[in-house]
Amino acid sequence: MEVKDRLKIQRHKIPERDPVQRAECFEEVALGFDEKLAVGEAQRCLQCKKPVCMDGCPVAIDILKFIRQVTEGDFAGAARTIRATNSLPAICGRVCPQESQCEKTCVLAKKGLPVAVGALERFVSDYDQRYGLTDGMTPGLPTGKNIAVVGSGPAGLTAAGHLVLAGHGVTVFEAFHEPGGVLIYGIPEFRLPKIIVRQEVSKLANLGVEFALNTLVGRTISVDELLKDGYSAAFLAPGAGVPAFMDIPGENLCGVYSANEFLTRVNLMKAFRFPEHDTPVYCGKHVAVIGGGNTAMDAARTALRLGPEKVYIIYRRSELEMPARREEIHHAKEEGIQFMTLTAPIAYRPNPRGWVGEMECIRMELSEPDASGRRRPVPIEGSNVVIPVDTVVVAIGAKINNLLVHTTPGLQTDRRGNLIVDKATQMTTRPGIYAGGDIASGEATVIAAMGQGRAAAKAICEYVK
Amino acid sequence: MPQIIEKKILAPRTNYFRLAAPLIAGHAQPGQFVVIRVEEGGERIPITIADIDTGEGSITLIIQEAGKTTERMGLLRTGDEIRDVLGPLGMPSEVGDFGTVALLGGGFGIAAIHLLAKALRKHKNYIISIIAARTKELLIMEDEMRRVSDELRVKSDDGSAGTKGLVIEPLDEMLKTGRHIDRVMAVGPIPMMRAVSELTRPYGVKTIVSLNPVMVDGTGMCGGCRVEIGGDTKFACVDGPEFDAHLVNFDEFIKRNQMYKEYEKLSAETCRLATAADALASAQVK
Ligand SMILES: Cc1cc2nc3c(=O)[nH]c(=O)nc-3n(C[C@H](O)[C@H](O)[C@H](O)COP(=O)(O)OP(=O)(O)OC[C@H]3O[C@@H](n4cnc5c(N)ncnc54)[C@H](O)[C@@H]3O)c2cc1C
Ligand SMILES: Cc1cc2nc3c(=O)[nH]c(=O)nc-3n(C[C@H](O)[C@H](O)[C@H](O)COP(=O)(O)OP(=O)(O)OC[C@H]3O[C@@H](n4cnc5c(N)ncnc54)[C@H](O)[C@@H]3O)c2cc1C
Ligand code: SF4
Ligand code: SF4
Ligand code: FES
Numbered sequence: 194m195e196v197k198d199r200l201k202i203q204r205h206k207i208p209e210r211d212p213v214q215r216a217e218c219f220e221e222v223a224l225g226f227d228e229k230l231a232v233g234e235a236q237r238c239l240q241c242k243k244p245v246c247m248d249g250c251p252v253a254i255d256i257l258k259f260i261r262q263v264t265e266g267d268f269a270g271a272a273r274t275i276r277a278t279n280s281l282p283a284i285c286g287r288v289c290p291q292e293s294q295c296e297k298t299c300v301l302a303k304k305g306l307p308v309a310v311g312a313l314e315r316f317v318s319d320y321d322q323r324y325g326l327t328d329g330m331t332p333g334l335p336t337g338k339n340i341a342v343v344g345s346g347p348a349g350l351t352a353a354g355h356l357v358l359a360g361h362g363v364t365v366f367e368a369f370h371e372p373g374g375v376l377i378y379g380i381p382e383f384r385l386p387k388i389i390v391r392q393e394v395s396k397l398a399n400l401g402v403e404f405a406l407n408t409l410v411g412r413t414i415s416v417d418e419l420l421k422d423g424y425s426a427a428f429l430a431p432g433a434g435v436p437a438f439m440d441i442p443g444e445n446l447c448g449v450y451s452a453n454e455f456l457t458r459v460n461l462m463k464a465f466r467f468p469e470h471d472t473p474v475y476c477g478k479h480v481a482v483i484g485g486g487n488t489a490m491d492a493a494r495t496a497l498r499l500g501p502e503k504v505y506i507i508y509r510r511s512e513l514e515m516p517a518r519r520e521e522i523h524h525a526k527e528e529g530i531q532f533m534t535l536t537a538p539i540a541y542r543p544n545p546r547g548w549v550g551e552m553e554c555i556r557m558e559l560s561e562p563d564a565s566g567r568r569r570p571v572p573i574e575g576s577n578v579v580i581p582v583d584t585v586v587v588a589i590g591a592k593i594n595n596l597l598v599h600t601t602p603g604l605q606t607d608r609r610g611n612l613i614v615d616k617a618t619q620m621t622t623r624p625g626i627y628a629g630g631d632i633a634s635g636e637a638t639v640i641a642a643m644g645q646g647r648a649a650a651k652a653i654c655e656y657v658k
Numbered sequence: 659m660p661q662i663i664e665k666k667i668l669a670p671r672t673n674y675f676r677l678a679a680p681l682i683a684g685h686a687q688p689g690q691f692v693v694i695r696v697e698e699g700g701e702r703i704p705i706t707i708a709d710i711d712t713g714e715g716s717i718t719l720i721i722q723e724a725g726k727t728t729e730r731m732g733l734l735r736t737g738d739e740i741r742d743v744l745g746p747l748g749m750p751s752e753v754g755d756f757g758t759v760a761l762l763g764g765g766f767g768i769a770a771i772h773l774l775a776k777a778l779r780k781h782k783n784y785i786i787s788i789i790a791a792r793t794k795e796l797l798i799m800e801d802e803m804r805r806v807s808d809e810l811r812v813k814s815d816d817g818s819a820g821t822k823g824l825v826i827e828p829l830d831e832m833l834k835t836g837r838h839i840d841r842v843m844a845v846g847p848i849p850m851m852r853a854v855s856e857l858t859r860p861y862g863v864k865t866i867v868s869l870n871p872v873m874v875d876g877t878g879m880c881g882g883c884r885v886e887i888g889g890d891t892k893f894a895c896v897d898g899p900e901f902d903a904h905l906v907n908f909d910e911f912i913k914r915n916q917m918y919k920e921y922e923k924l925s926a927e928t929c930r931l932a933t934a935a936d937a938l939a940s941a942q943v944k
Contacts (some may be wrong), residue, residue: 298700368877370695370702370742407744409877413681434879438891445884445891445910454880462701462874470700472874473921491831530699594878598897 195241204306205234211256212527216497219465221383222524226267228317235263238308241300246310249298250623251644252278256295256310263313276407277315278505280354281478281643283322283389284403286315289640301553322392333360338657341366341424343410343597346374347639348430348630350397351646356428357400359654362422364403367412372462372511374432378452378461379488383404384521387460402625410602415566416626425657428627428649429612433591433631439483443541444587448475452484452492452588459495462536475503477583480504480550483538484588485515490522492586503629504530504579508555509537509570534569535559539577541585551581601626611635619645627653659739663716668798669791671723672766673732680715682707682745685774687772689751689868689900692719693876695742696730703727704873704895706845707746708769717745720769720798725922747876748899752779752866753908757840758784758831761807764825764846764853765791768799770868771845775806784808786832786839787943794818833861842866844903848912855903869894871915886910 207288209215210222215222226234244257247467255274262271289295291311299307321327324391340361342349352371356363358523371377373390378476398404410416416427436451438444455474458464476499482492497504506525508515511534515522526532535557544550556576593610603623605613612621612628619627629645633636682692691706709718723729734740751774759778763771767808768789775785787807791797792815800819804810811828812820825846832839842865844854851867858865871883871894878896885894887906892898 280821368744369875370744407742407743408681409747412746413685413744434877435893436881437878438884439880440891445886446915447913451881454874454882457880461698467921468924470699473918475917475921531768596878 194236197238199237201232202237204309205230205312207309207312209524211569212524212529215502216528217657219498221386222383223312223520225319226312228268228320231313231316232261232266232588233317234258234309235313237301238301240262246295246299246308248525249295251638251640251649256316259317260264260308260310260313262656263317264576266319268317271317272326273347275317275319278328278647279314279640279643280351280387280398280647281393281639282314284316284347284376284385284393285640285643286311286313286318287385287389290638294640301616314610330358330396330400332357335362336657337364338366338425339415339423340653340657341419341427343416343427344374344428344430344432344630345369345372345394345404345634346430346630346642347376348432348642348646348649349374350393351643352428352430352629352650353397353402355399355650356646356653357402360402361427361649361654361657363401363435365397365409366405366414368407368409368431369461369559370406372404372406374430377506379491381456381460381491382495383498384491394565409596411596412508416597416601420625426627426653428619428646428653429628429632430624430630430646431594431597431598431632433636434594435592436587437592439538439589441538442541443521443549443552446541446543446549447547448477449541449587450582450587451587452482453591455492455586456488456495459499460470465499466595467527473623474499475584475653476501478502479582480584480586481507481538481580481582482586482588483507484590485510485517485534486590487510487517488587489586489588490517490525490588492588494521494528496584496586497530500532501584506530506532506533506534507536507554508536510530510559511535514567516561531611536578537570537572538585541582544583549582550649551579552585553577553579569580591631593632593635597632609635617648619649620652621655625656659741660661660743661739663714665736665738666681668720669796670796671732672796674722675719675721675731675734676716676763677719677740677743678715679717679743679745682743683710683712683715683717684747686710686717686746688751688753688777690746690748691876691899692717692743693744693747693873694719694731694740694744697741698728700728702742702874704747704870704876704899706766706770706868707773708766708874709773718769720766722766731764740759744876748895749897751843751900752776752796753781757782757784757872758830760786760788760839760845762825762829762842762846762850763787763789763803763928764850764896764944767845767847767868768803771843772799772802772806774843775803779806787811788813788825788828789818790814792816798903815817822851823920825850826857827924829854830857833863834857839863840904844868848915851903852908852912855906856910859904865874866900867906868899868912869901869905869906871911872918885914 254482259274296307463470464474631644888905
């Protein structure tokens with residue numbers, strides 16, 4: 194196909210469940226390409242001499258090659274190409290912020306719409322899963338070395354995968370009763386079906402990775418005990434687990450949740466199936482979600498599916514500054530969530546029963562850009578508004594849980610409490626102890642966490658040699 | 659999955675479980691708790707570690723049937739396994755040479771003060787324990803408490819055990835008559851902990867309570883267990899569960915504790931139906 198013909202093809206839209214229907218169920222929203230759509234979309238790729246798309250991918254997938262393989266109908270080859278650098282592609286294809294990564298740097302983005310790299314990656318991985326195209330991976334020759342991985346989020350799972358393929362014995366220690374980290378307890382079913390995470394975990398288990406669940410390292414056993422107990426190195430990937438609150442009046446009223454709690458109750462504990470499942474969640478008629486990131490969108494769209502009349506997103510900057518993936522913002526609006534931007538809560542007040550009944554907000558305007566490059570919001574005096582609400586979900590970010598730092602001598606943290614690691618090897622300030630994911634970078638992305646898990650695994654292989 | 663080495667019924671709706679959990683036993687200290695999930699689909703609930711046997715590698719839980727999860731737990735027997743047990747969680751109790759310490763326990767709180775008394779005896783402390791129940795039948799661990807206390811007072815609502823009256827009455831009397839007490843520790847139902855707190859406040863006696871808010875993960879990840887202590891928000895599962903009673907915002911605490919009342923009723927109802935259905939099914943098999 195000639196370049197000019199390729200340029201004529203319109204970007205293919207990923208089929209989606211109807212917004213009205215999906216607002217009532219937890220089924221996946223994006224339905225994915227079929228073979229025809231995938232090949233059609235792949236044909237838009239110009240097969241550039243300098244595939245700049247790859248610069249935007251934190252794990253440098255050979256995007257050009259896998260897309261070419263899709264155009265040739267060689268889905269198995271494409272799956273192998275992707276798996277060479279990305280061990281959780283079905284997940285990344287769904288949750289990567291492509292618009293700020295691979296699809297941002299794609300040359301087509303300059304003039305029009307980039308190739309739908311994420312959707313293609315998802316197609317290939319789902320196809321792979323359905324037909325078992327890349328099954329038959331085998332662990333490397335046993336090295337006799339054991340490595341401890343703490344935390345089973347994307348960083349921990351990725352490191353475990355690389356380490357077991359290199360022939361090491363690997364145990365993943367996880368505090369929760371189910372592995373997956375944010376992929377299981379945070380990101381909702383309608384965006385990332387849990388079966389996909391479970392399939393990835395069982396692939397690792399089949400390769401010989403041990404999962405020690407219900408084990409809080411630092412309490413159930415310490416990192417130093419693990420190192421004395423026959424583990425030659427440790428990789429710490431406990432995420433950024435502590436929810437931040439705003440410290441404003443009324444934040445502890447009944448009906449005010451952190452996003453972590455709200456999402457954990459619904460996703461991990463399946464509160465949407467109460468009382469068949471035992472854990473309840475409270476969702477009233479007027480729900481306000483505070484924040485503008487992926488977590489806020491997930492909380493708002495999860496709340497919507499529990500049947501309230503109104504769901505608001507309250508965000509102190511404008512929509513432009515929202516850190517959430519564009520697709521999530523778009524989906525949230527389609528489903529009927531009301532956006533109140535340039536607005537910040539200043540107090541919650543109780544109803545006569547003592548539960549949250551209303552919130553007082555103040556309107557904001559944007560001044561000059563701050564250190565993060567985003568324009569700083571400043572309150573407009575006298576612009577206070579009162580909104581009736583009976584459920585509030587605070588989704589303004591997470592802080593580091595310092596349990597591992599407190600119980601492992603020699604680990605150093607930076608100003609923000611993140612673990613200090615060597616950028617190339619992910620080694621902490623203690624030899625033999627590595628760290629990656631949100632614990633080292635602060636709240637970031639799934640793919641960034643995976644990239645660090647992979648880098649650490651490589652360095653650990655060198656270290657234990 | 660941790661196995662139940664021994665299960666006993668201590669009193670109606672109060673069960674004793676000794677679990678094989680060597681890692682937890684090897685790291686647990688008085689004041690800490692575990693989070694358990696009895697079965698797939700079950701809720702995660704926190705339970706205090708009532709005893710620790712490092713030799714056997716076991717921990718003891720004393721669980722009062724309060725709703726669905728604790729009732730399902732009550733159905734388990736010696737040899738059964740518990741789906742999930744995570745711990746030890748929370749900050750250990752402060753243990754040291756305090757002088758005269760009054761320990762007040764009600765309900766399953768008696769188990770908690772029992773372990774604490776054992777630890778306090780290893781230091782130079784004079785231990786006054788006061789335990790209570792509605793009736794004699796419901797009183798647990800009287801003999802064990804006697805063994806670890808220098809003085810033991812027993813109270814019951816109807817006078818069938820010890821003397822008639824409330825658990826705080828002996829403490830009230832001691833403070834009124836000028837008896838010197840260096841520290842008070844109370845574990846039990848919320849109204850009791852609050853009453854103890856109000857009682858000791860004017861005397862300025864340092865008083866510790868063990869708060870039991872609704873928890874999910876027990877590791878500091880959800881913030882559901884937040885309590886207001888001296889005007890600051892704390893997460894009871896990692897900053898507590900023990901706090902200075904005089905700094906606790908009890909009004910807020912009580913409200914938050916009742917957040918799921920309606921749901922719990924529904925859950926208990928389905929539990930009873932499920933248990934009845936189980937019983938029916940097994941009767942038919944026979
Ligand atoms: C609601 C939500 C939505 C998001 N959406 C997106 C998205 O769409 N795209 C995207 O790229 N990113 C998204 N993110 C961010 C992304 O999920 C995180 O950056 C990523 O999961 C971090 O991975 P991690 O491996 O560092 O840790 P986590 O995924 O946080 O996993 C850490 C695991 O370690 C366990 N753990 C913690 N401490 C211990 C201990 N001491 N011992 C044993 N186990 C321990 C925890 O229980 C947890 O399971 C989202 C985050 C949230 C909360
Ligand atoms: C740190 C701590 C230590 C505890 N130690 C013990 C103990 O040693 N023995 C014992 O019998 N009980 C203990 N409890 C209380 C025990 O957790 C509750 O009785 C149990 O959760 C009730 O669950 P349920 O499903 O049986 O009843 P439900 O009907 O669900 O609830 C009954 C009451 O229990 C409380 N509760 C419900 N769910 C939770 C939850 N997830 N977390 C905390 N509280 C909840 C609420 O106040 C509720 O009103 C402790 C609680 C805490 C926080
Ligand atoms: S892993 Fe993420 S960034 Fe890389 S190609 Fe796939 S979707 Fe793009
Ligand atoms: S930059 Fe875009 S068009 Fe070029 S190879 Fe990459 S995906 Fe294809
Ligand atoms: S129980 Fe979740 S933070 Fe304490």
